[in-house]
Amino acid sequence: MNISTNKKIRRTDLLTITIIIVIAIALFLHLFLKPAEKKDAIVVKSLEDVKTSEIAVLTGSNAENVARETFPDATLMTYNLNSDALYAVEIGNVKYGMALSFVIDDYNKKRGNVLEIVGEPVKESESGIFFARNEKNKTVLPQFNEFLNKIKENGELKKIDARWFDVDGEIINLDYDSLNGENGTLIFAVDAAYPPFTYVYNNEVVGYDAEVVYRFCQEYNYALDVRPVDFNGMLTGIKSGKFDIGGGGNAITEERKKSVDFSDPLKKNKMCVYTAAGKTEASLNFMEGLKDTFYKTFIQEDRYKLFLEGLKATIFMSCMSIILGTILSFVICLLRLTNSVVLNKICDAYVSILEGIPVLVILLLLYYIVFKSSSIPGEYIAIIAFTLNFSAYVSEIMITSIRGVDKGQWEAAYALGFSYWVTFLKFIFKQSLVSIIPVYKGEIISLIKSTSIVGYIAVQDLTKMSDIVRSRTFEPFVPILTIALIYYIFSFLASNILNYILLKVKWEKK
16 A cells, blocks of 8 residues: 555656646747747837827836826736836737836847837936935035936946946946945945945945945945845835845835935936837847757856855755744644643644734844844844744644544553653654645645745745746746746745655554
């Protein structure tokens, strides 16, 4: 029976792997072998057509605010990455998009002029650096504005501008480790997926805003702790005081001024509506397309290192959360087995609260409120959040399974002279494992997949690294498929380890 069950599990796993491989090959063929379709040009005489159409925008950005104000009757389609919004318009999923002209130009440069700007710019704005309203920035902000005035007057800001916005500008890496930090450290939150203002190049954060802040820290002897985070996480962290400053083409608006302070303007920006171009370039054949995409995703700028770093962070957070969560759930389970009414009420409240709050909310509460003044790294705060959430669910699984063991087992063990703890550990808990492990396995897989949300708190996990790569290459398929397969393999290994343990437990039980 055990042998046949084991064979059945193996056959099921092999079938699953085969299905995944077939799907992956099919998607590759669909992407690279399908000829590019000639798109009919969208005839737009003015911006009137945009008023009642769909508009793709970056979530929480100034583009979203401008779109709501300018086109109140339009339907806004929000995306967490600019690259995703741009791609949605390119392939025709959304008719129009709104973004800064620099962003559209950068996309066209990499994708072959697949987008075109509609009409005149909708609005002009100015961008600057976010500053938290804390005691430190009462000194730092005036210094920064003084530095800006200096580099504007001596022409250095124009050189920085040319480096990042001109087509032939020379991209340089910034040596953050060389900053001496004599006057302290500034925690610098950046949207690492927003070129050319802030993005990742050769595994370091670079860009227009990044260089200006870096030059300032050189001038005034500050060290810089760079924390890549998505835009909404950056704004929340600046408002809460978790970060000192934030950069990434941040538009200066009256609404934002209510929550954070701004530097003097760094650059003037044009907000534009864009749509798919009338014609697209022909697709590469399969081998050429595969080679080109593979090179851009993994080889160029050593981007494979980003995936490795992200995988390392994901494995670390997952394993630590599973171990600590299992220990904590076992402790909670033991407390609930006592006859103490108080302990049972506390444990019941703990489980109820954590089961009722989404793990993302727990993560944000811990990072931006509970530990907002702490220097604890985001990875460890994420481990705390996942441990708490995991322990609540697993303790419920454990207590249900233990209480499901026939009471006669307790009585029989007592009659043979075994103590309470020996009875529990040697007989009751071991029998309950048969029903615990299958459900426990599902919770582990769920936890592994849940780690993909840690980008909200400036943790560079596997999913966040994929976002960063996509923002640079504008190739959505391969990075997404890569992390999908990695998550699957990770979950597959964890599942099979627990299946093996379950078979051993069942064998010993017999």
